[in-house]
Amino acid sequence: MFRIYALPVLTCRRSFSERTHCRLYRLLSTHPTPIEHTLSHPIYVIWGANTGVGKTLVSTGLAASFLSSSSLSSSKFIYIKPVQTGFPADSDSGFVYSKLSEIFVHRKLQLPIFASNHVIKASVPASEAVFRGEIGKLEGGFCDLGRYEETKLHRDGGESLVCSELVCKTFYGWREAVSPHLAAQREGAVVEDSELLGMLKSGLRIGLNGGSEVGHNTGVLSVVETAGGVASPGPSGSLQCDLYRWVIN
Numbered sequence: 001m002f003r004i005y006a007l008p009v010l011t012c013r014r015s016f017s018e019r020t021h022c023r024l025y026r027l028l029s030t031h032p033t034p035i036e037h038t039l040s041h042p043i044y045v046i047w048g049a050n051t052g053v054g055k056t057l058v059s060t061g062l063a064a065s066f067l068s069s070s071s072l073s074s075s076k077f078i079y080i081k082p083v084q085t086g087f088p089a090d091s092d093s094g095f096v097y098s099k100l101s102e103i104f105v106h107r108k109l110q111l112p113i114f115a116s117n118h119v120i121k122a123s124v125p126a127s128e129a130v131f132r133g134e135i136g137k138l139e140g141g142f143c144d145l146g147r148y149e150e151t152k153l154h155r156d157g158g159e160s161l162v163c164s165e166l167v168c169k170t171f172y173g174w175r176e177a178v179s180p181h182l183a184a185q186r187e188g189a190v191v192e193d194s195e196l197l198g199m200l201k202s203g204l205r206i207g208l209n210g211g212s213e214v215g216h217n218t219g220v221l222s223v224v225e226t227a228g229g230v231a232s233p234g235p236s237g238s239l240q241c242d243l244y245r246w247v248i249n
């Protein structure tokens, strides 16, 4: 049993050639298995064409509300941005991580919160922008960025063994702040849908296992923020509604 909520922020129109390309892709693509999840672990998918329409603010609001509404039992909020363009100048997982850290510094917390942000892979231009030209091993046009930051937000009155968690992750970053299919083509770093979905499955599984590095979680909420609207192409060119249908089916 599962329930997935899709939160649309806006929609947009596509050109004829883009629509044709996307339809062709849909005909040729293979179908991976659906992602399994339970009602105890709801997953929201946030959609919204274009940039600056409020997807990340909605995600941040959900995270702040979820993590601050819990009583004495711990909770875990998982924010996943599978595809980020405009990186590193734009980093939505970085925004959620730092905004939440800022918000909770000024709140009286019931439980401490362990917050982390992890950007896993980036195209060569995006990695060069992070490391100022010196990049490590490459695979398929991507560098294993492994950019990780963490912090523990304490409540007043000291240490506690139980802890809530904010887990923020970006899977793939590209430098140009354009539609993911364009960024992938121009930066020579295309990721197949199956690979992206595999990462998404394991990212969401962290919540399902209830496994936490810092304690047992009683409540888990996950948010997946797309890069555009339902009809915006993903990195391979498939529509994001097709790409993520294995999460929302």
Ligand SMILES: C[C@@H]1NC(=O)N[C@@H]1CCCCCC(=O)O
Pocket (backbone or CB within 6 Å): 012, 048, 049, 050, 051, 052, 083, 084, 085, 086, 090, 177, 178, 179, 180, 226, 227, 228, 229, 232, 233
């Ligand atoms: C630059 C921003 N980075 C990102 O990941 N999303 C924004 C742009 C997405 C563009 C989606 C194309 C569209 O909506 O048509």
